Amino acid sequence: MKSRFFILSIMVMFIACQMDREFDSDLEEEDDENVSITDVDEVTDSLHETFxxxxxxxxxxxxxxxxxNEGLHGIYGVSRTDANNLEGNQLNIFNCFQSINLSLPQLNQIRAATNSFSACRNSEARIYKQEFxxxxxxxxxxxxxLVDGHQGSPASLQAELQDLRQQFREALLNLKKDYSDDLKSCLRDYVSNIKRRLNDSQWESFKNCVVD
Structure with missing residues (x-):
C-alpha cells in the first residue's frame, strides 16, 4: 500500500513539474512576443508622427x-514610384534603408512591401482625400x-490671412486625427513586413535610424 502511495506521489510531482515548465515556457514566449510588438510599435509611432x-x-x-500631397504628409506621402527608387530617394525612411546594406533580394522584398503599403494607404485615404x-x-x-473685399490697410489684411492660415492648420490637424488610426494600421503592417525581411543587426540599425 505504501509502495503504491509512494509511486502515486512521484507521478503527481512529475506532472506538476511538467506543468510548471510549460507555464514558464508560455510566459517566455509571451514576453518575447511583447518585446517584438513594442519594437514594431516604436518604429510605427515614430514614422506616424510625420503625418x-x-x-x-x-x-x-x-x-x-x-x-x-493632398494632405498625405510624411510617411504617408510614399508612392510606388518611391518604392522603385529606394537607393536614390531622399525620404528619411529610405535613407535608413540605404544605411543598413540591404542585399538585392532584400531590396526587392522592401520594394514589394512598400508597394503593398502604398496600396493600403490609397484605400484607407480615399475618403480622407475627398474631405481634405x-x-x-x-x-x-x-x-x-477676404482679399477681394478688404478695404483696410495691407497690414490688417495680412493679419486676417495669417489667422485664416492658422484656422486651416487646426482644421487639417483635426481631420488627420479622424483618419489617423486607419492609416496607422497600414503603416504597422508595413513596419512588421520590413522587420521580417531584415536580420537582427539590420533591424536594430534601421530602428535606431528611424527613431533617432
Whole structure:
C-alpha cells in the first residue's frame, strides 16, 4: 500500500513539474512576443508622427491654398514610384534603408512591401482625400473673399490671412486625427513586413535610424 502511495506521489510531482515548465515556457514566449510588438510599435509611432508635420502652402494675398500631397504628409506621402527608387530617394525612411546594406533580394522584398503599403494607404485615404480637398476649397473661397473685399490697410489684411492660415492648420490637424488610426494600421503592417525581411543587426540599425 505504501509502495503504491509512494509511486502515486512521484507521478503527481512529475506532472506538476511538467506543468510548471510549460507555464514558464508560455510566459517566455509571451514576453518575447511583447518585446517584438513594442519594437514594431516604436518604429510605427515614430514614422506616424510625420503625418502631423507639415507647412501650410499658400493662403496669402497672392497665392491660393494648395497641397501637392493632398494632405498625405510624411510617411504617408510614399508612392510606388518611391518604392522603385529606394537607393536614390531622399525620404528619411529610405535613407535608413540605404544605411543598413540591404542585399538585392532584400531590396526587392522592401520594394514589394512598400508597394503593398502604398496600396493600403490609397484605400484607407480615399475618403480622407475627398474631405481634405473639400476643406482646401472651403478655405480658398474664404481667402478670396477676404482679399477681394478688404478695404483696410495691407497690414490688417495680412493679419486676417495669417489667422485664416492658422484656422486651416487646426482644421487639417483635426481631420488627420479622424483618419489617423486607419492609416496607422497600414503603416504597422508595413513596419512588421520590413522587420521580417531584415536580420537582427539590420533591424536594430534601421530602428535606431528611424527613431533617432
Amino acid at each position: 502631423f508635420e507639415f507647412e501650410v502652402e499658400g493662403g496669402d494675398q497672392n497665392s491660393a491654398f494648395q497641397d501637392q 480637398n473639400a476643406l482646401l476649397n472651403q478655405f480658398e473661397t474664404e481667402r478670396k473673399r
